[in-house]
Amino acid sequence: MMRNMKPTLTVICLLLNLIFNSNRLSAQPVPAIDENIPYLVTFGGDGDTAWGDDDFCQIIFFSLPETYEHPFFIRVFDPDISEDIDEPKGEWDTITRFSIYGGQGACSEEDARRSNLKGNYNSGNLLATKTFNANPRYNNNWYTFGPFNPTEGELLRDYGGYIFKLIIEGLSGDDGNLYKLFLTTERDENRPVEGAFAFYFKYKFRLYNDVNEVSHIYPYITSDVIAIKQSNFDWDNDGFIRIISPAKNGELLKTSGDDQWTESRHTITKEEHNSSLDIQLIKRKSPMVKDNNVVIFLENQYGELMPFYSIPIGGIPKYKYSIGIKPKK
Ligand SMILES: [Ca+2]
Ligand SMILES: [Ca+2]
Numbered sequence: 473m474m475r476n477m478k479p480t481l482t483v484i485c486l487l488l489n490l491i492f493n494s495n496r497l498s499a500q501p502v503p504a505i506d507e508n509i510p511y512l513v514t515f516g517g518d519g520d521t522a523w524g525d526d527d528f529c530q531i532i533f534f535s536l537p538e539t540y541e542h543p544f545f546i547r548v549f550d551p552d553i554s555e556d557i558d559e560p561k562g563e564w565d566t567i568t569r570f571s572i573y574g575g576q577g578a579c580s581e582e583d584a585r586r587s588n589l590k591g592n593y594n595s596g597n598l599l600a601t602k603t604f605n606a607n608p609r610y611n612n613n614w615y616t617f618g619p620f621n622p623t624e625g626e627l628l629r630d631y632g633g634y635i636f637k638l639i640i641e642g643l644s645g646d647d648g649n650l651y652k653l654f655l656t657t658e659r660d661e662n663r664p665v666e667g668a669f670a671f672y673f674k675y676k677f678r679l680y681n682d683v684n685e686v687s688h689i690y691p692y693i694t695s696d697v698i699a700i701k702q703s704n705f706d707w708d709n710d711g712f713i714r715i716i717s718p719a720k721n722g723e724l725l726k727t728s729g730d731d732q733w734t735e736s737r738h739t740i741t742k743e744e745h746n747s748s749l750d751i752q753l754i755k756r757k758s759p760m761v762k763d764n765n766v767v768i769f770l771e772n773q774y775g776e777l778m779p780f781y782s783i784p785i786g787g788i789p790k791y792k793y794s795i796g797i798k799p800k801k
């Protein structure tokens with residue numbers, strides 16, 4: 473059992489957020505609208521890690537509320553690897569496999585949450601799988617997985633309901649596959665499932681080629697967290713990464729250079745409990761770092777990975793000046 477599960481509190485916060493957050497429909501695309509991230513990225517298995525993917529695999533979880541009883545679909549935008557959106561290295565020779573899992577262990581298996589590719593990360597029941605290469609049919613276009621029955625997922629109330637796992641693996645080739653995801657009620661249309669959201673423990677994505685865009689990720693801080701350790705890969709000495717929270721007004725994270733991991737530890741105060749952090753990824757103004765792919769994950773003081781949520785639970789946090797001002801003696 474995962475000791476970082478905080479069932480009641482997390483579920484209550486999720487429900488409150490879903491009730492009060494008018495922006496809840498932004499929970500359905502991945503990357504999410506509030507994240508302002510253009511694409512997810514997975515390189516082929518023969519890729520060069522210096523291009524920004526440390527292990528050529530990405531794992532995304534989707535949560536559907538128990539009250540939702542209809543079929544749903546998972547759509548992938550630009551699953552193929554060619555032309556308009558993707559990142560070429562020599563010829564287009566990359567093969568990517570998308571696989572969807574449900575059932576017992578799909579998410580509760582620690583190897584899946586840790587992206588431990590030597591372990592049992594592909595736990596659960598395989599519900600659907602498809603491999604893609606360079607294919608004009610799926611270039612700049614959607615492919616739809618499903619329909620799935622919500623009860624085919626793994627029921628984990630701590631994560632909001634029925635959980636499905638999508639594993640994206642770069643089987644071979646060396647090009648970068650850029651893509652987006654959408655959980656939908658319709659086969660041919662992106663129509664959100666009320667109350668559903670996505671979460672991920674290790675996130676790999678492309679930053680904008682626009683120095684004025686700021687991307688965000690939103691981990692949720694439960695009340696037992698006293699410190700976090702962040703690790704990021706291949707930031708390429710782009711601008712800076714900072715935390716905004718009720719108690720932090722832009723605390724800087726240590727950032728990585730080319731093809732390397734860097735980590736830093738940050739203490740968490742009680743004002744930050746039961747709310748999200750806004751981790752902001754801010755690009756260098758000049759010269760622009762082009763086509764920057766990065767990887768990031770967070771651990772708590774027990775070394776457990778912490779999820780990022782496609783909805784900032786409790787809303788996007790703001791710094792509270794009253795907390796930052798030290799009392800005069
Ligand atoms: Ca290639
Ligand atoms: Ca693609």
Ligand SMILES: [Ca+2]
Pocket residue numbers: 522523524705706707708763764765766
């Ligand atoms: Ca990079």
